[in-house]
Amino acid sequence: MESPKEHCIGSSLSVQELAKEPMLLIPQRYVCFDEDLSIRSHGSSLPTIPTIDMDQLVSGETTDLELEKLHLVCKDWGIFQLVNHGVSSLVVEKLKNEVQEFYNLPLEEKMRYKIKAGDVEGYGQTILKNENQTVDWADRFYMITNPVTRRKAHLLPELPSSLRETLESYMSELQKLAMTLLGLMLKALKIDKGEMEAMFEDGMQAVRMTYYPPCPQPKKVMGLTPHSDATGITILLQVNGVQGFQVKRDGIWIPVNILPDAFVVNVGDVLEIFSNGLYKSIEHRATVNSEKERISLAMFFNPKFQSEVGPSATLLDPQNPPLFKRVGMEKYVSDFFSRKLDGKSFLERMRIAENGVDDTI
Ligand SMILES: O=C(O)CCC(=O)C(=O)O
Numbered sequence: 001m002e003s004p005k006e007h008c009i010g011s012s013l014s015v016q017e018l019a020k021e022p023m024l025l026i027p028q029r030y031v032c033f034d035e036d037l038s039i040r041s042h043g044s045s046l047p048t049i050p051t052i053d054m055d056q057l058v059s060g061e062t063t064d065l066e067l068e069k070l071h072l073v074c075k076d077w078g079i080f081q082l083v084n085h086g087v088s089s090l091v092v093e094k095l096k097n098e099v100q101e102f103y104n105l106p107l108e109e110k111m112r113y114k115i116k117a118g119d120v121e122g123y124g125q126t127i128l129k130n131e132n133q134t135v136d137w138a139d140r141f142y143m144i145t146n147p148v149t150r151r152k153a154h155l156l157p158e159l160p161s162s163l164r165e166t167l168e169s170y171m172s173e174l175q176k177l178a179m180t181l182l183g184l185m186l187k188a189l190k191i192d193k194g195e196m197e198a199m200f201e202d203g204m205q206a207v208r209m210t211y212y213p214p215c216p217q218p219k220k221v222m223g224l225t226p227h228s229d230a231t232g233i234t235i236l237l238q239v240n241g242v243q244g245f246q247v248k249r250d251g252i253w254i255p256v257n258i259l260p261d262a263f264v265v266n267v268g269d270v271l272e273i274f275s276n277g278l279y280k281s282i283e284h285r286a287t288v289n290s291e292k293e294r295i296s297l298a299m300f301f302n303p304k305f306q307s308e309v310g311p312s313a314t315l316l317d318p319q320n321p322p323l324f325k326r327v328g329m330e331k332y333v334s335d336f337f338s339r340k341l342d343g344k345s346f347l348e349r350m351r352i353a354e355n356g357v358d359d360t361i
């Protein structure tokens, strides 16, 4: 039997390769103690995340009603399934196949994209200073895709051409969708259109493809540590129909049954900050199972690097003081990546203390 060391990618191991080995007990570094993984299902009594119909948002007679619904959902839930999203199903289906094929490539091929020392982009998992941290049961591929000048030469441009081309088409369709959604959200928030465009147009865009192998002890591991996304909005595609995504609402983890043709859209921390706390980012995580691998692809839509993350000026007045600090996007992103994922703690660091003391982040 091969030793796990031979599956090293950067500072982590390929969990996909590890999971191929005969194994009854998983290695200790994957055993997760601090999360209640047993809360998996409470049957039908659990609430389900809302659905928003894109068709109804942009055309027809019910646009105002659907916009009001979107507004309420972003305030109350911070997440929804988006149906009738209008993105070409040809592109989506092709992308699903290409991503699965990518993960089926031999390890040596995928290693060309491995995360380099000191970087966060590429294939693998970043393990921070504390090497003893529990490692998620997953392999990831994260990269910045916009602005084009920030693309790493050995990542997107070097992907197998069919995957790269399909990703390009998908990204440009999703960019339009994300801008439309952000535009509608900010319209509902009554935020000045110019302000929104100055911040989000041609903003930072990134993608994360995640492969969660089946696990012999699924209740002992975390596929993806609980976190909220440090984004404007995130659009999640479930690639191979296997469920495992969960959201935390009122302290309870709710499994999300992602509809086959839907995207899951969630409010990120940047939008919570920009809306001065009106919209809420939501904590989520991914669990794994013992039967089948799960694959997802998340696209993150952010302000441009030159902008500042902070509450929108339109929403502030003496009765509505800023609840969050302002920080340059560049610093916001680098601070985010220097920390371990930990629920909504990153957002909490941006909050202005009630006593008004502004301890800089
Ligand atoms: O894999 C999933 O379902 C969730 C992915 C996610 O939350 C992320 O990449 O930030």
Ligand SMILES: [Fe+2]
Binding pocket: 227, 228, 229, 234, 284, 298
């Ligand atoms: Fe996420």
